[in-house]
Each structure stands twice: as structure tokens, then as C-alpha cells.
Amino acid sequence: MKRRDFIKSTALTAGATTLAISTPFAVHSKENQGVLQRKSIDEIDPSDYIDALTKLKDKNGGNDYVFYANIHNSAVKRCEHNNDLFFPWHRALLHYFEKALQAEVPGVTIPYYDYTKLPKSGKRYPAAFEKGGDILSQMYxxxxxxxxxxxxxxxxxxxxxxxxxxEVTNVISKNPKWSSSNILTGGSSNGFGGLQRPLGGFGAIETPQHNLMHDLYIGGAMSSSVTAAFDPIFWSFHAYQDLIFELWLKKYGANTISDQGRSLKNMPESITLGEVLDTTRLGYIYDHPDMQPPVIASAIDEKNINLRQQTSGSYAQKYPHVAELAGSYEAETISIYSFDIPTTFKATPFVMKDVVISDTVNLTGFVFLHPEEVDYEKGDELFRERYLVDHFAIFSMPQMKGMKTDISIDLTQEIVRLSAQSPGKKYKVTVTGFDSAVTKDAKTSAITKRTESEILTSAELVILT
Structure with missing residues (x-):
């Protein structure tokens, strides 16, 4: 592979309808319903939500379930991914969908699906999505x-x-910037939200967490951007993504986001980024343990350090499902990069340049850091256990066919350890990956058919001093 050098608040925690609000735009309901709480679907009786979804599904004459799903799923119009409108755009979509539900069943809200916890009941998802017999177990x-x-x-x-x-607390702490490099804090090279258009770039939550949950964890209709919202789990999944967005806003503030007059396109009404940054103006808050009045940053950081110590161990031990994925598919080698362990540096991001976004396949990649004399071999469980250090995921998007994005993997923590143990020793970064082919009604896994030059232009360990 040809190498190129480059360096690159509120204290509202009470119950539902207590605060009257006025919105700067219509809300698709007959009357103002105040500020409501979105709660975990594992903590509520979802019957009202199921009733509202069913009524919206059965509605005639437009503005039905499929109408709102197609705002996201349209292969012609663009749902916002791979840029810093990802969070605000999806928040606006959930807002309009929620108001449509409230027009059918007043007071209902979209319950969030917290996938960072084991479901209280249910084998893989909260029981509401598994029991069958209603719309939560169906898709269009x-x-x-x-x-x-x-x-x-x-x-x-x-x-x-x-x-x-x-994947939530630490990602937020490491990414105080919205749309620029956080490499020196151990965060994303694109910021928490992602990079602005026209360049674009995935934010710290969108890849790998959002993309891989869509594709390989939930799968089915959710594995493609043109069918995802046809599965009702989409709304609860993205309500949790929105909760993460709100946690970031509570810590760093909405005024850290620039160009708030930008339009969030293809919504039922004209609405801007700035108009969705205060959830109380949209009619909701989150019922979540961490959605409390702000505390000083040092206290948060100290809490995070203690919690990180509890989750120590190899990457494969902390993320057993990721390690299992790395071994269960016939992943092809995308890139191999050799280097000497440096002794002086501030940060060491591994940057994959110009990764191509496909319209038909999702790309899941795995990053290994290992001694030069140890070769990667498919199916080697011990190799995965010792040398897997990170992963990434690229969602297929027909609206962005052929577009390119950079993926940066922060290897600073690993290089710090190696610089003390083996300064000057030769190491390799090996990147493997596989494509998941997406069809209209299902996802099937296949060996990567694209060559490495069709996936990315170059890869490089950048030494920031």
C-alpha cells in the first residue's frame, strides 16, 4: 500500500407534565403538553407507547408511521451521518415523531433503550421488544x-x-470539543459530534458504537440506513443516543457548538440546529441517574478514574463481544503498518486516510498492535486476546456513496506502556475487516470483496510531540 506522510442545565428531575413551554415552531398536536419525561423502556409499562405506535401505523392519509420513517430512510434525501449534524438531526426527527405519537395518545413519550446494561428481562433486548404479538416485534x-x-x-x-x-462516561470525558481534534485528551480526532460538512467525519459515538449496534448487534432492517426506521426499535435506540448527546451538553454547554443557524433538512417544518439544543423547548427531559444538576468537572473525572480501574484488563476482556466478532468472521487484512516504538511523544493516533463509504456494505474493522515478529493469523484466539486494541464501524449509506472519511484510533495508552517496556522495538499495526452485505430485508455476512486500495488510501501512525 502506498504510504503518505501527514499530521494531521437544568435541575429538572421530577415527574412529567409540570412545566408549560412554548416552542418556536408547531408541534403537530392540538395542545401544549408541557415537559414530559422519557424513561427507560425497561422501567415502564410500554402499553401507551405501543398504543400510540399502533395508531400511527394504522393511520390513513399521510403523517403515518411510514411517513416519519422515510424522513430517515429515503435514499434520495439525506439523513445526517458522518458529520456534526448527526446528533441534532436525529433529535429533530425524534421530536417530530414523538409529537405525532402524542397526537394519537396525549402524554406518551419515546422510551429509550439503554444497551449499555443487560436487559432486566429479555435475552438480548428489553422484554418489550421480544415478547411478540404487537408492533414492537414487527417491522414495515x-x-x-x-x-x-x-x-x-x-x-x-x-x-x-x-x-x-x-463507552459513555469516558467518551464524554475525553471529548470536550464538539467538532475538532481531541487526540491530546485521548479522544476522537473529529470531536464528540463529528466534523462539519463539506469534509465531514464520524464523531466519537457514531463510530464504532452507533454504527456497530445498528449493523451487527441489532441487525436486520437496522443494518441499513434505508430501512432502519422501519423497525420500531430504531426510535428507542436513537432516544438513547439522544440521551448521550444530552449528557455531553450538560457537561460542556450548548454554546460550544458553532454555526447554530444551520438548517436540519427534510423535517416536516423548518428547524435549525440551535432550536434543538434545549430539550425543554422540545417538550421533554430524560429520567436517568446521570441526568442531574451539573457537578464540578474534577469530581466527574475522579469518579471516572475509579470506575476505569474496575474495568481493567485487556481490550478483549473488556469487550468480549467485539473479540468474538473479530474471530467469528473471515476478516481480511486491510492494512499493515510497521514502526519503531517512540520514546518522546504526547499522543500517537493511528490514522486511516480516505476510508470509502459504500452504498451496499457496512465495514467493521479491528485494530491489532503487536510485535513485528508476531504475524496475524485468522482464527488465532490467543492473538486476539493479547493484541486487539480497538475497533471501528462504517455504516453503509446510499446517500453518501463514494464519499470518504478518515478514521483515527488513539493508541497513546498502549504506546506509553510499550515505550517504557520496549523502547525502540519494532511493532506493527494490523487492521482487519469484513463487509456486511445489506439487502432490503436482511443482512448476510460475507468475506470482504473490496481490495485494500478500494477501502482506504493510506494508514499511518502519527507521532505528536
């Missing part, structure tokens, strides 16, 4: 134009795919 089949049973993955789990401390 656009090809047949009727509702059918979902085709989600159903394998039981014993640990969360993404633990809360590592």
Missing part, C-alpha cells in the same frame, strides 16, 4: 408494503456489548 417491509415480524439478531448475551463507563 417496504418491498411487500406490509408489516411483518422483525429480523433482528436474537442471540442471548451475558454482558453488554458496550459497557456504560467505557
Amino acid at each position: 417491509d417496504d418491498f411487500q408494503q406490509k408489516w411483518v415480524n422483525t429480523n433482528r439478531n436474537t442471540t442471548s448475551i451475558s454482558k453488554p456489548f458496550y459497557p456504560y463507563v467505557d
Whole structure:
């Protein structure tokens, strides 16, 4: 592979309808319903929510379930991914969908699906999504134009795919910037939210967490951006993504986000980024243990350090499901990069340049850091256990076919350890990956068919001093 050098608040925690609000835009309901709470679907009786979804599904004359799902799923219009409008755009979509539900059943809200915890009941998802017999176990089949049973993955789990401390608390703490490099804090090279257009770039939550949950954890209709919202789990999944967005806003403030006059396109009404940054203006708050009045940052950081110590161990031990994925598919080698362990540095991001976004396949990648004399071999469980250090995921998006993005993996913590143990020793970064082919009604896994030059232009360990 050709190498190129480059360096690159509120204290509202009480019950539901207590605060009257006025919104700067219509809300698709006959009357103001105040500020309501979105709660975990594992903590509520979802019958009102199921009733509202069913009524919206059966509604005639437009503004029905499929109308709102197609705001996201349209292959012509663009749902916002791979840029810093990802969180605000999806928040606006959930807002309009929720108001449509409230027009059917006043007071109902979208319950969030917290996938960082094991479900209280249910094998893989909260029981509401597994029991069958209602809309939460169905999906709209656009090809047949009727509702059918979902085709989600159903394998039981014993640990969360993404633990809360590592994948929410720590990601927020490491990414104080919204849309620029956080490499020196151990965070994303694109910021928490992602990079602005026209360049674009995935934020710290969108990859790998959001993308891989869509594709390989939930799967089925959720594995494609043009069918995802046809599965009702989409709304609860993205309500939790929105909760993470709100946790970040509570810590760092909305005024850290620039260009708030930008339009969130394709919504039922004209709405801007700035108009969705205060959830009380949209009519909701979250019922969640961490959604409390702000505390000083030092206290948060100290709490995080203690929690991180409890989750010590190899990457494969902390993320057993990721390690299992790395071994269960015939992943092809995408890149091999050799280097000498440096002795002086501030940060060492491994940057994959110009990764191509496909319209038909999702890419899941695994990053290994290992001595030069130790070769990667498919199916080697011990190799995965010792040398897996991170992973990433690229969602297929027909609206962005052929577009490119950079993926940065922070290897600083690992290089710090190696610089003390083996300064000057030769090491390799090996990146492997596989494509998940997406169809209208299902996802099937296949060996990567694209060559490495078709996936990315170059890869490099950047030494920041």
C-alpha cells in the first residue's frame, strides 16, 4: 500500500407534565403538553407507547408511521451521518415523531433503550421488544408494503456489548470539543459530534458504537440506513443516543457548538440546529441517574478514574463481544503498518486516510498492535486476546456513496506502556475487516470483496510531540 506522510442545565428531575413551554415552531398536536419525561423502556409499562405506535401505523392519509420513517430512510434525501449534524438531526426527527405519537395518545413519550446494561428481562433486548404479538416485534417491509415480524439478531448475551463507563462516561470525558481534534485528551480526532460538512467525519459515538449496534448487534432492517426506521426499535435506540448527546451538553454547554443557524433538512417544518439544543423547548427531559444538576468537572473525572480501574484488563476482556466478532468472521487484512516504538511523544493516533463509504456494505474493522515478529493469523484466539486494541464501524449509506472519511484510533495508552517496556522495538499495526452485505430485508455476512486500495488510501501512525 502506498504510504503518505501527514499530521494531521437544568435541575429538572421530577415527574412529567409540570412545566408549560412554548416552542418556536408547531408541534403537530392540538395542545401544549408541557415537559414530559422519557424513561427507560425497561422501567415502564410500554402499553401507551405501543398504543400510540399502533395508531400511527394504522393511520390513513399521510403523517403515518411510514411517513416519519422515510424522513430517515429515503435514499434520495439525506439523513445526517458522518458529520456534526448527526446528533441534532436525529433529535429533530425524534421530536417530530414523538409529537405525532402524542397526537394519537396525549402524554406518551419515546422510551429509550439503554444497551449499555443487560436487559432486566429479555435475552438480548428489553422484554418489550421480544415478547411478540404487537408492533414492537414487527417491522414495515417496504418491498411487500406490509408489516411483518422483525429480523433482528436474537442471540442471548451475558454482558453488554458496550459497557456504560467505557463507552459513555469516558467518551464524554475525553471529548470536550464538539467538532475538532481531541487526540491530546485521548479522544476522537473529529470531536464528540463529528466534523462539519463539506469534509465531514464520524464523531466519537457514531463510530464504532452507533454504527456497530445498528449493523451487527441489532441487525436486520437496522443494518441499513434505508430501512432502519422501519423497525420500531430504531426510535428507542436513537432516544438513547439522544440521551448521550444530552449528557455531553450538560457537561460542556450548548454554546460550544458553532454555526447554530444551520438548517436540519427534510423535517416536516423548518428547524435549525440551535432550536434543538434545549430539550425543554422540545417538550421533554430524560429520567436517568446521570441526568442531574451539573457537578464540578474534577469530581466527574475522579469518579471516572475509579470506575476505569474496575474495568481493567485487556481490550478483549473488556469487550468480549467485539473479540468474538473479530474471530467469528473471515476478516481480511486491510492494512499493515510497521514502526519503531517512540520514546518522546504526547499522543500517537493511528490514522486511516480516505476510508470509502459504500452504498451496499457496512465495514467493521479491528485494530491489532503487536510485535513485528508476531504475524496475524485468522482464527488465532490467543492473538486476539493479547493484541486487539480497538475497533471501528462504517455504516453503509446510499446517500453518501463514494464519499470518504478518515478514521483515527488513539493508541497513546498502549504506546506509553510499550515505550517504557520496549523502547525502540519494532511493532506493527494490523487492521482487519469484513463487509456486511445489506439487502432490503436482511443482512448476510460475507468475506470482504473490496481490495485494500478500494477501502482506504493510506494508514499511518502519527507521532505528536
